[in-house]
Amino acid sequence: MSAVSRRNSILPVPIKNIERELICPICKELFTHPLILPCQHSVCHKCVRELLLLNHEDSFDAGSECSLPGSPGPRSRVPSPSMERLDRLARSGSISSPGWRRGSVTPRITTFPCPGCQHDVDLGERGMSMLFRNFTLESIVERYRQAARAAVAIMCNMCKPPQQEATKSCMDCKASYCNECFKFHHPWGTPKAQHEYVGPTMNFRPKVLMCPEHEMEKVNMYCEVCRRPVCHLCKLGGSHANHKVTTMSSAYKILKEKLSKAIHYLISKEDQVKTQISHLEVLINETEENGQLAERRTNEHFERLFETLQERKFEMLRSIEQSRTRRLDQLRGQVDEYQGMLENSGLVGYAQEVLKETDQSCFVQTAKQLHTRIAKSTESLKTFHPVADPSFDEFVLDTSREETLLKELCFGGVPDPPIIDLSRSRVYNEGLVCWQLAEDTLATDHQVLEYRRLGVEQDEEGGSRWHPSVPVYGSSTVVCDLEANSLYSFRVRSCHNSLYSPYSPEVTFHTPPAPVFGFLFNDKCGFSSERLTLSKLRDSVESAAGMAFLLAAERVQTGSYMGLDYIIGDTGISQGRHYWAFRVEPHSYLVKVGVASDSKLLEWIHNPRDTSSPRYDHDSGHDSGSEDTCYDLSQPFTLLTVGMGKVFIPKASISSATVGNDHGNRVLPMPQRIGVYLDYEAGRVYFYDANTMRCLYERQVDCTGTMYPAFGLMGSGKVHLEEFITAKRLSYM
DSSP states (O other): OOHHHHHHTOOOOOGGGGGGGGBOTTTOSBOSSEEEOTTSOEEEHHHHHHHHHTTSOOOOOOOSTTSOOOOOOOOOOOOOOOGGGHHHHHHTOOOOOTTOOSOOOOOOOOEEEOTTTOOEEEOOTTGGGGSEEOHHHHHHHHHHHHHHTTTSOOBOSSOOSSOOBOOEEETTTTEEEOHHHHHHHSOTTSGGGGOOEESSOSOOOOSSOBOSSSTTSBOOEEETTTTEEEOHHHHHHSTTTTSOEEEHHHHHHHHHHHHHHHHHHHHHTHHHHHHHHHHHHHHHHHHHHHHHHHHHHHHHHHHHHHHHHHHHHHHHHHHHHHHHHHHHHHHHHHHHHHHTTSTTSHHHHHHHHHHTOOOHHHHHHHHHHHHHHHHHHHHHHHTOOOSSOOOOGGGOOOOHHHHHHHHTOOOTTOOOOOEEOTTTOEESSSEEEEEEOOTTOOOOSEEEEEEEETTSSBOTTSSBOOEEOOOBOSSEEEEOOOOTTOEEEEEEEEEETTEEOOOOOOEEEEOOSSOBOOOOBOSSTTOOTTTEEEOTTSSEEEEOOOHHHHHHHHHGGGTOOOOOEEEEBSSOBOSSEEEEEEEEOTTOSEEEEEEEEHHHHHHHHHSOOOTTSTTSOTTSOOOSSTHHHHTTSOOSEEEEEEETTEEEOOTTOSOTTTOOSSHHHHEEEOOSSEEEEEETTTTEEEEEETTTTEEEEEEEOOOSSOEEEEEEEESSEEEEEOHHHHHHHHTTO
């Protein structure tokens, strides 16, 4: 049988049988104006718009007939690993840039995960306007709607009440008409008489598909790389210039032939499919039975545990009761004994009666034993000691080990818990949390990270409420919307076949007092390429003590200057509160870190100071005495001296509680990571140990101009910016 005859032999499929193919994966309803994503999956127009505009006052300009109308607005680009995180990512997606002096385009949300394949879909700068409407799917949905409401007729859009049933629809006018109205609105001899009309429909599609990038051009080619229709301008100088394209007719013929062959193959394998369905149904029954059996066995195991606990509980409570009864009896007997020592009662009363005896023989006979008893009572009175201990310390039960064992109680197929990697994890207003799996652990399907803010959000048990993340299919994830200057606890566990491992040990991180300020090193303003080496991504800078440095040192004797080599961030600050962090290599000789105004930077760059004198700079960290006269003044810069594995706190430190005035307290070990926090409105700058968020030093700074992160290097040294500080900038380069 030929391909043509096979195609003609395809039996029509009842439209109601394909409902599952017509459901949007996001809203779970029939598609409404579906758009084709670059990965070839379809999503409702309104669903894509809601994903991109969630919590943003944005809308989009369709720009062509391939998408619905809207209006443009600012959007931000954020990474999105899964559908469940879209709400959180969209809430944290706006990247603020307060005080950015350089002109820049506001970032836009253009990336989201496809709900069908979970791959990130990047819409580019044009956003939704670059997506095609899936008119074929739209037509099928319309036919399905008509089949579902076969008894409901499509009415004429032009009739006055009462409306007549429509007999045809005009694809040019995008309206439905009865016979009389159609003749009236499409008279013979007029251009409207040439309009294309079809049977009654609610689905009006354009006659020609227009290019979303070049709105006045028809699509007439098919890009085999991007798998989408394009126009000739896209091929000549657009984004598809270097891609392989074919004619639309050729693509139509090839794709239709492939689809027909695939359909016929499936139809020919119908018996095999039915056999496999039967096998799956057997597996479903076995799964149900085995699941119920596993539940019964698990219940039996726990019932035995409960019985054992009840037995032990009964025995231990009985031991406590027996000990309490025995002690009470002893103490009450001692009370009775002491009651007898009171006058006119008990032993004393009896002795008083014996003293009344006048017969000497009888008195001696009775008094001897009585005297012995009284002597014992007198001795016990002098050396009072309770006969029983009221404390039940020996009955204190420590169940911590058993509780740990019960918490770790799991099935045999559960993997070992992962361990959070503190060396790679970074927490700011967003947190990057990384973990490692045990080398010999079982395979895992995914991990789930949980975190909580300590001290708030109390749950029923009095602790902070844990916030779970969506399933993570790698060894790290990003947590958004963390509160500034707060302590957070994190834990993670693995999952395999719906079985969860125990939680990893909890780790805590302290968030900085302000959001992350993103910047890269500036390779233009005052940058000395002779003595400084900048990385390709501009996220690290290195100073090498080479020949130029030695020659400069030699010229100091003749009056020449040898100064610091300054480098600054490429973004300035003119308002708000900002935090950034970096690493200084331990072998670095001398590095200055801090902030400086634009005017002060120009002075440093064009008028270098003589660093051979310890008084060259009142913020040098040298104990020259000049700092004391200058630290009372608010300067347009603040720099902290770091070098040789140490941090040198200036003598007149504001934070007197942190360091003393003696030299030993002013020289601290250099932290692995150093953080800087600038409060522009308050005019204060703070330096932190970024690992522990302990403030090392703070002081007033004059923020009248634009402030820049500033670094000065002399001799051998290297500074690395934190990944979070550069990530937002690098993603738009």
